[in-house]
Amino acid sequence: MIILSNDDGFNARGLRTLRDEVARVADVVIVAPENEQSAMGHAITLTVPLKVREVREKGEFIGYAVNGTPADCIKIAVSTLLPEPPEMVISGINQGGNLGTCVIYSGTVSAATEAIIMGIPAIAVSLNSWESTDFSTAAEFIRQLIPVIRKNGLPQGVALNINVPAVPRGEIQGVAITRQGKSRVIETFDRRVDPRKNIYYWMAGEMRFDEVDEETDCEMVAENYISITPIHYDLTCFPVLEELKRWNLDLGWNQKPEK
Secondary structure, eight states: OEEEEOSSOTTOHHHHHHHHHHTTTSOEEEEEESSOOTTOTTOOOOSSOOOEEEEEETTEEEEEEESSOHHHHHHHIIIIISSSOOSEEEEEEEESOOOTTHHHHOHHHHHHHHHHHTTOOEEEEEESOSSOOOOHHHHHHHHHHHHHHHHHOOOTTOEEEEEEOSSOGGGOOEEEEOBOOOEEEEEEEEEEEOTTSOEEEEEEEEEEEOOOOTTBHHHHHHTTEEEEEEEOSOOOOHHHHHHHTTSOTTTTOSOOOOO
């Protein structure tokens, strides 16, 4: 069984297209947020109860809608809702790319990250467009990828972050194994005033890519390649770890061993 989740919400077209395609090669159950949870990152719900709604359509069990975050969905699915651990978690298909540092903000990626924390192989998949509603190419690619993952396995603690260009299938140039690029959102805040004279803001902005390198997800998707980036949740910067050990940072706090 494969769990499908996302951050766009239970009824999002990308998720439903993914379900139709993956169901051709596996038993699937959706466990996804009741409502949109975009850019929630790896947030979890601690101060309010989680409500779970079983969803059936035309008498067929589809899955569970949860009034929580993507990470909540994976946690409660694996620990409580399902009778046994899933074979895999696939999160998406997200409306909009999750490239570069967007992975930090992404609820879609965080659902996959939560899965690998729990020891379950996982994929996050995104369509690199905010407008296109054609998720068929991305869904087809994921269906074809599943047998490859079954055959080879994923290393423990590693998920695949996949981004698919929003172009017709015939314009896809190929598949590129990439590293995460460097990007940032340049925010703007639109100041407004409500009828009671209270000031509020709408956040907007645009993505800026800070490097042009064909090894990155950002660049290869721009060239109409499907990018596959292996990611993990260990944020340790190992080269600097060794450097810090040479800084003599005990500052008098280390206890002297007893004689």
